Amino acid sequence: MASQSPRSPIDPVKLDKLAEVAIKVGLQLQKGQDLVLTAPVAALPLVRRIAEHAYKAGAGLVQPIFSDEEITLSRYRNAPEASFDRAPGWLYEGMARAFAGNAARLAIAGDNPMLLANEDPEKVARANRANSMAYKPALEKITSFDINWNIVSYPSTSWAKQVFPDDEEDIAVERLAEAIFSASRVDVADPIAAWREHNANLKARYTWLNENNFYALHYTGPGTDLTVGLADGHKWKGGASEAKNGITCNPNIPTEEVFTTPHAQRVDGYVRATKPLAHQGTLIRDIEMRFEGGRAVEVKASSGGQVLNKVLDTDEGARRLGEVALVPHSSPISKSGLLFFNTLFDENAASHIAMGQCYADCFEGGKSLSPEQIAAQGGNRSLIHIDWMIGSAEIDIDGVHADGSRVAVMRKGEWA
Ligand code: ZN
Ligand code: ZN
Numbered sequence: 001m002a003s004q005s006p007r008s009p010i011d012p013v014k015l016d017k018l019a020e021v022a023i024k025v026g027l028q029l030q031k032g033q034d035l036v037l038t039a040p041v042a043a044l045p046l047v048r049r050i051a052e053h054a055y056k057a058g059a060g061l062v063q064p065i066f067s068d069e070e071i072t073l074s075r076y077r078n079a080p081e082a083s084f085d086r087a088p089g090w091l092y093e094g095m096a097r098a099f100a101g102n103a104a105r106l107a108i109a110g111d112n113p114m115l116l117a118n119e120d121p122e123k124v125a126r127a128n129r130a131n132s133m134a135y136k137p138a139l140e141k142i143t144s145f146d147i148n149w150n151i152v153s154y155p156s157t158s159w160a161k162q163v164f165p166d167d168e169e170d171i172a173v174e175r176l177a178e179a180i181f182s183a184s185r186v187d188v189a190d191p192i193a194a195w196r197e198h199n200a201n202l203k204a205r206y207t208w209l210n211e212n213n214f215y216a217l218h219y220t221g222p223g224t225d226l227t228v229g230l231a232d233g234h235k236w237k238g239g240a241s242e243a244k245n246g247i248t249c250n251p252n253i254p255t256e257e258v259f260t261t262p263h264a265q266r267v268d269g270y271v272r273a274t275k276p277l278a279h280q281g282t283l284i285r286d287i288e289m290r291f292e293g294g295r296a297v298e299v300k301a302s303s304g305g306q307v308l309n310k311v312l313d314t315d316e317g318a319r320r321l322g323e324v325a326l327v328p329h330s331s332p333i334s335k336s337g338l339l340f341f342n343t344l345f346d347e348n349a350a351s352h353i354a355m356g357q358c359y360a361d362c363f364e365g366g367k368s369l370s371p372e373q374i375a376a377q378g379g380n381r382s383l384i385h386i387d388w389m390i391g392s393a394e395i396d397i398d399g400v401h402a403d404g405s406r407v408a409v410m411r412k413g414e415w416a
Contacts, residue, residue, distance in 0.1 A: 009174035010045070010155060017186040018152060019049035023057050025195045026150030026250050027104050031058030036098050039108035041068045043154035046108060063098075065091070069115055069158060075127075076119040084126040087134035096137040102245055105142055105149035112158035113341035117281035124280060125310060132383045145241070145361050148249035151344060153180050162341055183254040183333050183345060195250065202239035205326075205415070206258040209236040212407060214399035217324065219271065221395035223288065228324050228353065229266025231378035233364040236260040244367055256333060256348040259325035261362040263378030265294040267321055273301075274350055275389040278341035282307040287388055294320050296355070312355060317382030323354035323362075329393045329413030343387050351391025351410070356382035 023029050035054050039047050044066075051062045075083060099105065116124050132139075142149050155176040157169055163179075164172035181187045185194045219226040238258035242248045273287035284304030289296045296319040301308055312318045327334070327350055334349040358379040360366045366374070375381060397410040408416035 008045075009170045010177045011181070014177070014181040014186050015046060016049050017191050018181065018184055019046060019053050021184065021186050021191050021195065021253065022050055022106060022150055022152045023053040024192060026152060026253050027106060027148050028247050028249050029054055029057045029059055029104055029148070030247060032060050033058075034061045034098060034101070034103035035059050035063065035106060036095055036103050037062060037064045037106045037108070039064060039066055039154070040110045040156060041066045042156035042158070043108045043110045046152075046154045050106065050108075067111070069111060072115065073119075076116070076123060084123045085130050087127075087131040089134040092135045092138045096141055099138065099141040099147050102147060104147055104247075104249075107149075107151045108154050109151055109342060109344055110154035110156040110159055112156070112162055113278050114162055114281050114283075115158070119281070121282075121307065121310075128280065129314070129383070143357070143359060145243045145367065147245050148243045148247040149251055150249060150253060151251065152184065152253045153342065153344060155180055159342070163338060179336055179338060179340075180345075183336070183348070185254070199239040199250070202255075202258055206236035206238045209258065209260070209326075209399075209409075212399055212401075214407075214409075215402040216266065216400040217409065218398045218400050218406070219269075219390065219395060220398075221272075221392065223272030224270065224390065224395065226269040226271040226291065226390075227267070227400070228321065229263035229294075229378070230324070231261040231263045231358070231363065233377050234260045234262075235362050235364050235366065237359075237362055241361065252344060252348075254333060254345065254348055256331040257325040257327045257352075259323055259359075259362065261358040261379050262321040262324045262353070263294065264317070264320045264322075264358075264375075264380035265378060267291040267294045271353075271390050273388055273390060274392040274395070275346060276339065277304075277308075277386070277388045278339070278343075278346070279304070279307065279311065279386060283341075284308050284388075296320070311384060311386065314356075314384050315382050317380045318356050318384050320355070320380045320382070321353050322356045322358035322380040322382065322385055323352075323387065325353070325387070326351050326397070326410065327391060328410070328415055329391060346389065347387040350389040351395065351397070351413075352387045352389045354385050354387040356380065356384035356386060 160172035160176040216229045270290045277284040282304045286302035288300045290298040393413040399407040399409045
């Protein structure tokens, strides 16, 4: 009797649809275009589906680059001291060269977000810093939108056990898989059409915000009275956007936000987090910040405050805002009520702000602005970009014009 292969808790049809959406919506991969793909080895089943859809769409060359949790941990436990100031710059230079040659970029997220929770925080910080610096040539081509890029997620076992610690492994994976499929809109008959409609809705929101061209947003709610100035010439974006290579892609799957660049010098007042923030293995709870002239001058948290303050000491821009994003409280990810420990999901559950680097593309004519021009218009610069959630059903947001007149943007967490 032939032995039956064990049933995977991940629905193969929805997994295949996720791969198809990554290629056709996320990247809009073009005939002849190469694809650089990074993924945890655990995500191999999705990588294989993606490669097939990529080649069927006419990809020239699909090159996966894998990471592995066991190998990452082995470094922290066995590598010499000097290892933690190093990073594979040669690999990132190669990726940058591929992007310069118009290769598309796809990242699969799926690692256990708490993987490094018990490792030496000093080593983690050093390794992250070395990696951020070495990754810069490649990352700049991504953040400045030289090429079409996309991130999707895979329900790896270690991540699933983090989100559903009380469930058996199989059940946890199945539940995380369904949550990912639903948030990524691939649990419907025609995911491509669903994404077309979703993109149109996001576009209607950001078009309205751009027409209003607010000078600032004013947030009020429990523990929050915050004015966030918007950068000069800022532009709201959301959903699909056109890369410099002319390809319109959906960089984040899922995505629920419309977002823009705040003014790095014009943020004042106090603000309280509405959800915990999972940052590189540390859960930071009940963040409270007070801003003066754009700078977070007081930073508190009921747990993880030390880690947070440390990362905010990374550089001059780390205590200033680089992004402001609006997400209605009724978004599907918010309704799931889950904490994913993954920014890609958690930031799409609530309105948020981000400490650190801004997006050049969130400016009028941003694609051709120099870093100096962006800074002059209020765009922030930093090695970090950390989103944290400040939206809830109790938050009201007004748009404030330069003459002081006000327009309701959100009431009780919903579009006004
Ligand atoms: Zn965001
Ligand atoms: Zn962000």
